[in-house]
Amino acid sequence: MKPSYPSTATPAFLGTQNPLASSMPVFLEPRFAAMTPAELLTHFRLRAVTNYFPLKPGKAKHVASAQPILNNEFTLNNETHRLGDEFNWLHNPSPDLEWLIMLHKFYYSRDLALAYDYSGDEGYADKWVALVGSWIEQVPDGFVNSQVTGRRLQQWLLAYHYFVPGRHCFKITADFLLTLLSSIQSQALFLSNNLTPEGNHRTIELSAIFTVAVLFPELSASASLLAFAQRELLDNLRHDFLADGVQNELSTDYHHTVLKNFLRVRELADLNGLALPEAFDTVIRKALEFSIYAHKPDGWLPAINDGDINSYLSLLRKAQRYYPGDALSYVVSQGAQGKPSTQRSRLFADSGYCILRSDWAERPYADGRYLFFDCSDLGFGSHGHYDLLSFEMAAYGRSLIVDPGRYTYHEHDSDGVNWRHAFKGTAAHNTIMVDGKDQMAYRCHEPVGPQPRAAVLSFESNQGFDFVHGCALSPQYEVQHQRSIFFAEAEYWIISDLLLASDAHRYEQFFHLAPEAQGQIEWLEAEQGHGIQAPDLLIAQARRAEVATSLEPGWVSPEYGVKHPAPVLSFSQQCKGSGWFQTVLYPYKNIAPALHVEGxxxxxxxxxxxxxxxxxxxxxxxxxxxxxxxxxxxxxxxxxxxxxxxxxxxxxxxxxxxxxxxxxxxxxxxxxxxxxxxxxxxxxxxxxxxxxxxxxxxxxxxxxxxxxxxx
Structure with missing residues (x-):
């Protein structure tokens, strides 16, 4: 049965004498500190909840997801560990630090809360109380890093709204509620004094501080925390996004992580009657504009730099309430509503990201041709891959040439492979490797020393074609890589690679295909040129004796900890100096045309x-x-x-x-x-x-x- 909603009368069990009643909780405003614990519990149970995000109802799937958690069995980042009854929060059973980080972020508390909402079973509340209580007992504020604290606060506050306001959950006692509120304020104060200097972590932390301050005016530090968050959020917003609206870490996934947190701030401000400056909305609109173009016609995002393969159309749907617009509505509805952007293709000049696509009016909408060109630097922080001048391409509802994703953040190599390097390195991207070297000396986290640089030299989007020309320089070698991409008749792409050098070098060009192409590739006939026929895609170059072609094993990671085998097409040559490649990428639907390419x-x-x-x-x-x-x-x-x-x-x-x-x-x-x-x-x-x-x-x-x- 569903959890019951209390009447306005105080439940009888709250009248029980509590040992905390004689002491004033110093973390509360005086009026609330003067209340007994039982009165405080009643206050928070009966308090209106219209100032928080609308709560989704629990479903049977949440019960299924919550069941293992009742037994301390946690599947995080696709890795499962069963912890003891009295487990140590500071011990990591995994070689991957990210597993412990996920444990401390408490994302699984959502499943417990929604399972309780669906079933009314107090066992889910009991487990949440036990986990939160033991965490508070064992773990100091700021353990691991500040962004983990921010994420945890967001998850605790979500679960709180399923267990406390408007609910009569017997497992939420006055003692626990006071302990919870004290810890929430303590963690928010820790964040205010230990913000990450820049990037998506800082945004998450400020969003959490803002949320705590808005939702709990009863806390003694709420007023000062709110003033702090409002001041810092706008300043952080201006630094977090480049002038073209792209988040400065240059990750498509983290762009939307940051956007999601700022949209949470916008929604909470609206729900609580707080005004945000016009400059806030100006930046968010630019960030949304990039998202409109970055989403592929099938609704998914390319995983440029660190991140998973995701779709954020649901986030854009929420954004429509505060930032309505024809172009946003058009993308969210997959062309069914609104009007398309006036520009078919778009260069985001400050980031160096460029999207070349066919007409927005394509029907079916998902059949549109799309190419995301990465002519950017590594970006702020540690999430950049060594992928300058790489690209991802999709057509006819399928991703055909893909960025393989991130897979992992750690270097544990029990199978003899440094998978962090394998997915971050140049060979894992659709660009050119020189002499077997990455574009940047590999580091697991933030780069050290000189970094590779990229620049867009020219861009034109006209009625019958698109053209973009970029270049990249690496501190690892003398070669200048120039790549131009021509989008012909909104039908197919021609990629021209020029490698300028004075010394001898080996050049390897990579095209990472989707996992669906595994075992489905045929070589072109000799008279057609060098290349392959893959599902829905032809790749061809004019035949040259000095260029070797090969199919190599590769991987694509749709989400953290998961990887699927996928083929990689490689063209390579040894040159005494400069070299070049010119490649035709011809997507097709159902039946492949005959393609012949000659110089x-x-x-x-x-x-x-x-x-x-x-x-x-x-x-x-x-x-x-x-x-x-x-x-x-x-x-x-x-x-x-x-x-x-x-x-x-x-x-x-x-x-x-x-x-x-x-x-x-x-x-x-x-x-x-x-x-x-x-x-x-x-x-x-x-x-x-x-x-x-x-x-x-x-x-x-x-x-x-x-x-x-x-x-």
Missing amino acids: ISVTSLGQSVPATQALALSILIQSETTTYHDCFFVAHQPGLTEYHFADVICQAQVLFIRRDAEGGILSVRAYAAEWLEIGGRKLLDSIGKPVCLNYAQGQLQIDAIDGSVPA
Whole structure:
């Protein structure tokens, strides 16, 4: 049965004499300190609960989850340990410190509270009281670190609202309630004096202080804690997010951890009639805007840097109440409500994150093509991976090229593998490794010494294409890595990698496929080029004798402590100096087209142009109903030179031409172009004024890219 709700009369058992009644609890405001413990218990039971988040009802699944906890059996981070009846909170039965941290965060108290709500069984309350009571007896404030304290307070306060206000739970005694309240204030005061300097931990800690102060005005320190939290939260908010709205640790998962805690502050402030400054809402709106773009069409987030593969659409749904907007509604509803963002693709310039995607109006919504390009530095703190210029790609409702995730935070190698390094290192990402080295000297936690740096050199999102060009430098080697990504016809991607060096190096390019591709890969025929056909994805390069291809075993970790085998496609070459790769990524739905990729020679002033200066590809795509002859050109060197290839003469950084089976031109896309001739026909003469050119369906559109008037 459900827990009963008390009448306004004081329950008879509260009249029992309590030994604490003769002493004044100094942690309470004078009016409440003057009450007897029994009166205090009655006060907190009968107090209104409209100033806290709406409580979800318990379900049968919570009873099932809570059962092992009754026997001190805890499954944390996918690792299970059974502790003794009188276990020591300071002892870690796991080699992973994160397990002990999770034990002290008390996330499992939610299952106990909801199991009680569903069943009315006092045994769940009894267990929560026993766990909290023994923790208070054994553990000093701040054990492990401050953010653990913040998380624990959040979980205790959630459980408290299931066991105390409006409830008649016999296991919550006056003695326990006073002990609990005293500990809550003590931990909040500890946090106020021991805040983490920066990052998501500080946000969690401040959110916990704010929550304690708002929910318990009866505590003697509440007023000062509230003033402290309000002051520090706004300052922390400004430091936590970059100007483009991305959280400064540059983790997609921790971005939403921070966003969730600030949204909790916003909701509690609203429930309790507290005003927050306009600057607070301005930053949150920017953070939500990044979240809108970062979510893939299937509703999931890529696990960039440390974090799990998660969906935060439910969080965005809650945010709609305070930050309504058409774009937010559109993403939350998967295109069923609201209106899409006005920009199809987006560069977040301060972080270096770039999302290239197909039209928001794609139907089904999940079929949209999506690529997340990581042209960022490592970020603040210890959560950055050595993944500069990596990316994740999804299409037709599936993640096809993925970031493998984090798996673990510790280096225990009982199986001979340092899994922290294995998932954090450069080889675990969709980028290029030089001489078998990480982009940064490996450390389990925060980096020490010079760090690799990345920068976006150019970005263009136009009606018929997207183009982004970035570069990365590592202190581990002399090589400069430049990567450009061209999104053609909102259909497929062409990735051009240039590696500039004067000494000999080995270059390895990695593409990490989803676990669903395991055992489902076929090599392309020789005439198609180097590459593979995987489920819903073709990967191809023009065939080159100096480039070796291989399929290697890899892993993908959807959540902490869990990893699944997944294949990794590798292209590698040994060069005396500079090197390059050019790769076509063609996603498809159900039936793969025939794809053929060949290199095209490029000349300038009658001389062959080296690949480190410019590259051109011929891409033949044949499906059951259509045939496309695509041609792609990219110039790597700054400054415009006249280039010749096939029947084309151009001065441009990027050029894409699509022809039909008969050779008729269907579309032309050009970026930073000043001159263009195709088949002897001049399409553009804009010398000295680089422009974007789009031609499709008989319509020609020319747009300036430098503020000048188009020719």
